[in-house]
Amino acid sequence: MxxxxxxxxxxxxxxxxxxxxxxxxxxxxxxxxxxxxxxxxKGSTKKKKPVEISxxxxxxxxxxxxxxxxxxxxxxxxxxxxxxxxxxxxxxMEAIARVTLFADNMHMQVKVIPPLDYNHIPYDLSSTITxxxxxxxxxxxxxxxxxxxxxxxxxxxxLYVSRKQDTSRFKGRGITSLTGLNGSxxxxxx
Ligand SMILES: [Zn+2]
Numbered sequence: 500m501x502x503x504x505x506x507x508x509x510x511x512x513x514x515x516x517x518x519x520x521x522x523x524x525x526x527x528x529x530x531x532x533x534x535x536x537x538x539x540x541k542g543s544t545k546k547k548k549p550v551e552i553s554x555x556x557x558x559x560x561x562x563x564x565x566x567x568x569x570x571x572x573x574x575x576x577x578x579x580x581x582x583x584x585x586x587x588x589x590x591x592m593e594a595i596a597r598v599t600l601f602a603d604n605m606h607m608q609v610k611v612i613p614p615l616d617y618n619h620i621p622y623d624l625s626s627t628i629t630x631x632x633x634x635x636x637x638x639x640x641x642x643x644x645x646x647x648x649x650x651x652x653x654x655x656x657x658l659y660v661s662r663k664q665d666t667s668r669f670k671g672r673g674i675t676s677l678t679g680l681n682g683s684x685x686x687x688x689x
Pocket of ligand 1: 507508
């Protein structure tokens with residue numbers, strides 16, 4: 500009677516069913532020793548995990564200034580696929596932009612919706628960001644600002660909003676309240 504030992508683990512394989520053997524070695528041992536097979540197995544079980552931003556809602560209420568125009572973030576939502584948040588000029592019921600972040604590929608899209616009196620159709624700005632950009636609300640807001648500033652059309656729009664806000668501040672003689680402009684929520688980690 501010939502003795503059979505698995506060359507990988509050294510155990511006796513004489514009584515092991517032929518279906519679980521490759522050339523006298525344990526099938527499991529052979530497979531475990533094939534890195535490319537391991538990677539394949541991992542790849543098939545590990546789907547790309549969507550990024551989790553557990554405190555996305557903390558964006559709401561954050562105020563920021565860009566090119567002299569003041570904005571506030573409203574209505575941050577997550578539907579399992581995309582994170583979204585609306586940016587309003589301060590004291591304006593109408594949003595000026597919708598920020599969308601795709602959780603699976605970190606693609607960020609900013610849909611700019613110019614006010615009616617600006618007379619320009621809505622358009623999209625897009626970029627791909629990294630985890631660093633969402634490490635806290637202030638950095639993400641800075642990322643939004645950079646996206647807005649990267650586009651000439653949007654820079655014109657920001658100036659337009661800024662001028663409009665200056666006028667209403669002047670007219671209102673401070674009635675258009677700026678309290679809380681540098682609010683509390685800026686620096687907390689998510
Ligand atoms: Zn073995």
